[in-house]
Amino acid sequence: MESVTYILLYFLLLLSCFIFSILNIHKYKTKTSIYIFLIWILSAISAYFFYEATNGVVRDYSKITLIPFIYLFVALNISIYPIYKYDHIQYFGYSYSSKQHKILVTVALFSFFCSILPLIENILRLPVSFGNSDVLSDMYEDRENYLSFFGRKFQLLCDYLSLVSPIVLFYLLSLKKKSWKLIGGCLCVVLNECLFSFNTGGRSGLVQNLFYLFIVYTIMEKNIDQKIKKRINYIGLFLISFLIIAVLLVTISRYNSSESDTGNIFTWLALYAGEGPLNFNNDMWYVTKSTNGDNTFVALRWLLGLTDVDSVQDNWLINQNLGVRGNVFYTYIGFIFADYNIVGTILFLSLISILLLMKIKTYRNKLPIHNIFYIALWSRVLFSGTTFYSYMNFRSNFVLLYTLLFCIYLEFNYANKPLQNS
Numbered sequence: 001m002e003s004v005t006y007i008l009l010y011f012l013l014l015l016s017c018f019i020f021s022i023l024n025i026h027k028y029k030t031k032t033s034i035y036i037f038l039i040w041i042l043s044a045i046s047a048y049f050f051y052e053a054t055n056g057v058v059r060d061y062s063k064i065t066l067i068p069f070i071y072l073f074v075a076l077n078i079s080i081y082p083i084y085k086y087d088h089i090q091y092f093g094y095s096y097s098s099k100q101h102k103i104l105v106t107v108a109l110f111s112f113f114c115s116i117l118p119l120i121e122n123i124l125r126l127p128v129s130f131g132n133s134d135v136l137s138d139m140y141e142d143r144e145n146y147l148s149f150f151g152r153k154f155q156l157l158c159d160y161l162s163l164v165s166p167i168v169l170f171y172l173l174s175l176k177k178k179s180w181k182l183i184g185g186c187l188c189v190v191l192n193e194c195l196f197s198f199n200t201g202g203r204s205g206l207v208q209n210l211f212y213l214f215i216v217y218t219i220m221e222k223n224i225d226q227k228i229k230k231r232i233n234y235i236g237l238f239l240i241s242f243l244i245i246a247v248l249l250v251t252i253s254r255y256n257s258s259e260s261d262t263g264n265i266f267t268w269l270a271l272y273a274g275e276g277p278l279n280f281n282n283d284m285w286y287v288t289k290s291t292n293g294d295n296t297f298v299a300l301r302w303l304l305g306l307t308d309v310d311s312v313q314d315n316w317l318i319n320q321n322l323g324v325r326g327n328v329f330y331t332y333i334g335f336i337f338a339d340y341n342i343v344g345t346i347l348f349l350s351l352i353s354i355l356l357l358m359k360i361k362t363y364r365n366k367l368p369i370h371n372i373f374y375i376a377l378w379s380r381v382l383f384s385g386t387t388f389y390s391y392m393n394f395r396s397n398f399v400l401l402y403t404l405l406f407c408i409y410l411e412f413n414y415a416n417k418p419l420q421n422s
């Protein structure tokens with residue numbers, strides 16, 4: 001009974017921040033932090049239902065106490081503070097150099113070229129995926145690759161541009177002189193990523209792609225014309241409908257093909273939405289060993305020869321070696337906690353927040369376009385952070401590393417007297 005009380009208190013703490021954010025938002029400012037808090041509130045509600053359905057039956061959550069929930073709450077607020085500050089800065093449009101503009105246009109063209117073949121092959125695969133939901137389960141279990149040889153190569157390039165493309169898309173939509181051909185090309189790139197995730201039976205990839213698209217939109221929407229925003233909202237409704245149908249199809253296929261011990265399918269869904277905080281509180285909180293940065297910097301450590309982790313299974317194994325289950329959710333804070341423990345996690349998140357706060361400074365009431373990338377990359381972590389750290393596996397960590405190098409290159413090409421879009 002005490003555990004239920006602690007979960008409800010955790011929910012009330014998050015709810016108080018959500019209400020505070022709503023009361024302090026203004027009409028012409030962004031609402032990214034509000035949406036992040038909303039996701040965490042929904043996760044807390046799911047955690048309550050999952051606890052009630054599984055504790056003492058298929059899960060043992062007897063070690064849940066209040067302090068780990070307070071730690072989660074404090075760590076989340078440290079993480080979200082730069083996003084909250086961004087929501088409240090007064091700026092109108094972006095500042096950028098002509099060189100930066102050329103770079104972003106080049107990226108748009110290149111990513112569209114890379115997406116053409118895999119997009120065609122992904123669209124042709126849809127009747128098979130929709131026609132038989134068991135195919136999605138088989139795709140997930142076996143990872144059969146239905147793309148052609150060149151389709152796989154171009155898809156790989158699209159994957160490495162997946163964090164850049166949505167930002168380029170909304171940047172192009174914010175310009176006074178819009179190139180609808182380029183915008184259409186970027187839409188194709190984004191659509192291709194979602195279709196590939198769906199066709200391969202990966203709910204996590206599909207949800208994260210659409211979450212990231214949404215979070216980038218909330219970050220950049222204030223600089224997009226109202227007429228275009230209305231069109232985007234209509235498209236957004238379609239994408240949300242697609243997401244719900246796709247996730248349900250994949251979930252049903254995975255549930256039917258598994259020997260799940262979590263009861264009915266609704267409990268299984270609650271597992272994905274709400275088990276992270278429970279697992280962190282009950283298990284990860286008591287870990288004293290460390291994964292030495294293999295969750296947060298696995299790509300860099302691999303390049304330096306400091307680790308041999310290079311797959312999702314390896315990620316599960318290194319966390320399992322801490323004495324906890326490796327293939328479950330602990331929230332993004334939990335996986336950072338596995339790297340740096342109690343004090344180190346707070347220091348790590350504080351450092352990230354300080355660096356991000358330095359990136360929300362304006363130039364003549366304009367925000368440098370390269371700073372949007374840093375804000376978006378971290379917002380992605382927070383928005384999907386009720387489950388795991390978005391960049392913890394080998395591939396996604398490499399994508400993050402390449403994206404950060406691109407951001408640095410873009411920032412290096414920022415002029416002293418940049419151009420501005422109003």
